[in-house]
Amino acid sequence: MENSALKPLLSLKYSVTLKLVVIAFLGLLLLIPTAMIQSVIEERAFLNDEAIKEIGSKWAESQEIVGPILSIPIVYETEKDGKITRIIEDYHILPQDLRIEGKVLPEILKRGIFKGVVYRSDLAVTGSFMVLDDFDKKDFVGFNHGEAKVSFGVTDLRGIEDEVQFIVNGEKKQVNPGTGIFKVIPSGFSISMANHEFKAGESIPFTIHLKLKGSKNLSFIPTGKTTDVKIESPWTAPKFDGKFLPNSRNLTEEGFTAEWKVLELNRNYPQSWINNAYAENLKSASFGVDLLSPMEDYQKSTRSAKYALMTIGLTFLMFFLVEVLGKKNIHPFQYAMVGFAICLFYILLVSISEQVSFNIAYLISTIAVVGTICLYSLSLFRVKKYTLILATVLLGSFGFLFVTLQMEDYALLMGSIGLFIILAATMYITRNIDWNKMSLGKSEENPNQ
Structure with missing residues (x-):
């Protein structure tokens, strides 16, 4: 009787659909800290403009x-x-x-x-x-x-x-x-x-x-x-x-x-x-x-923050595919931690770029965030192969974003091509998965069926 009563709960626990809904909700929820970070960048840009005006007022205007x-x-x-x-x-x-x-x-x-x-x-x-x-x-x-x-x-x-x-x-x-x-x-x-x-x-x-x-x-x-x-x-x-x-x-x-x-x-x-x-x-x-001015880098920081949802979504997709293909069970809280780590990339970027060049700041922020997420994923995946794939995906995402920021006139074209490639790759990887029969993490948890 107890097993029969637990089966609906276990079914929900390992439901692919429910997990996708939770992941999507987390992704949208992370837009709140992303918007706050964009507000911080705009505030710093405003302070920079005021400083430049003050410099001009003491030196000479345009x-x-x-x-x-x-x-x-x-x-x-x-x-x-x-x-x-x-x-x-x-x-x-x-x-x-x-x-x-x-x-x-x-x-x-x-x-x-x-x-x-x-x-x-x-x-x-x-x-x-x-x-x-x-x-x-x-x-x-x-x-x-x-x-x-x-x-x-x-x-x-x-x-x-x-x-x-x-x-x-x-x-x-x-x-x-x-x-x-x-x-x-x-x-x-x-x-x-x-x-x-x-x-x-x-x-x-x-x-x-x-x-x-x-x-x-x-x-x-x-x-x-x-x-x-x-x-x-x-x-x-x-x-x-x-x-x-x-x-x-x-x-x-x-x-x-x-x-x-x-x-x-x-x-x-x-x-x-x-x-x-x-x-x-x-x-x-x-x-x-x-x-x-070199501090036009604020514009690049603002533009990079607008790609936050794409980077978070791509990382969450990678974690979800590990769950599906590797029979792992990753808790939504762990997804949230990874999402917050990505959000911190943008605040690191703008704060470090105020001290050094934008390109160096981007490199430091990327190494810090990708390194943190990969070390964290080692304890979640327990398979180095998946962590290496995740590192490749993250480095590819931030590398793609960096190239897009440098090519302002072709940013829309680069972005659309990148999203198309991501979608096509996802469709190819998941082409043989039977979603109707798929459940998450059963081999690892070994629940009573």
Whole structure:
């Protein structure tokens, strides 16, 4: 009678279906600590961003180069009822050709354990203006030569490290703070062109030598009819962004070089205009380069944590197949311990990557977690062959994840192919199992039947 009463309980104990339900429930339950870990990663990333902003606020912010722009006041006079009214408008002229060449030397500054990328740059700006006369000639009296100026825009003036060498027509000019055309160039410096007799068609060459420091980004506004920019840097992790990508680039282990060429027809503003007509259009044409911080590794940590369910599911599948094929009986608590060990991989990854490079942190975390799970499985499987297979599966999973993280553009393709291979392998291994007659661990437990 007792044996008859115990048979339903024993049947449940060794039920494959029940075990699968429990394993699935555990896998979903482990999404809670995984979500908490992702929240921790996001918090650390936020703290890192704040640290980088603080570093930039003390050093110099991202820099955007605008200009130079020649501004000549035009005088108009109108007569009405015997009274003469004088109107003065700013006539802005852009360079006919603009060439910018420079070197960007990055530095790493720390704020606690967080790091930010800053740089020093040495820029040579050359080109020439051509005085145009495409403005409205009605009621035109003449130029106000005494107020003419050339303005040059720099986003954060704290980044100017040395005296600016500004040469026009072979003459070194005194550089003054402020642009005087704040709606066109909000921040920068200028030189006076007072008493220069401007003539239509006249060419005015210029040279500017500027030592400028900034953080993270260096951008340019194409003000030349033809704008050529060439940048060299030993930084190996650039990101080219903005309205225009480089016409040519070369990225090596020693750094990068990039060259841009922007024509007048590529932008949405002309070579000259009156007052502030195209001030907003200038901003929309910006292009340049970001120096990616090493702490972009937080993004990789976040992306890796999103694969937690796949890694946990694959490990649980391996344990379940050992139960089915090896006639072992593994308790759900033991599944949970293995799942928590995998979750700890992601918190280890982000914490170690704050101290060393991401790749080394990934290697250390993988060895720690895979080693722990394999040592734990030895007492569960009692067969070294199964533990070796488990180690291979885990190393393959984390290796696959690492490759996927490195290939951001092909992450979806790699992920889908990987899942397909896992499913196909599982189907092949379990193709001959009769699930209707299958029970778990009976040969080891030897229950009364």
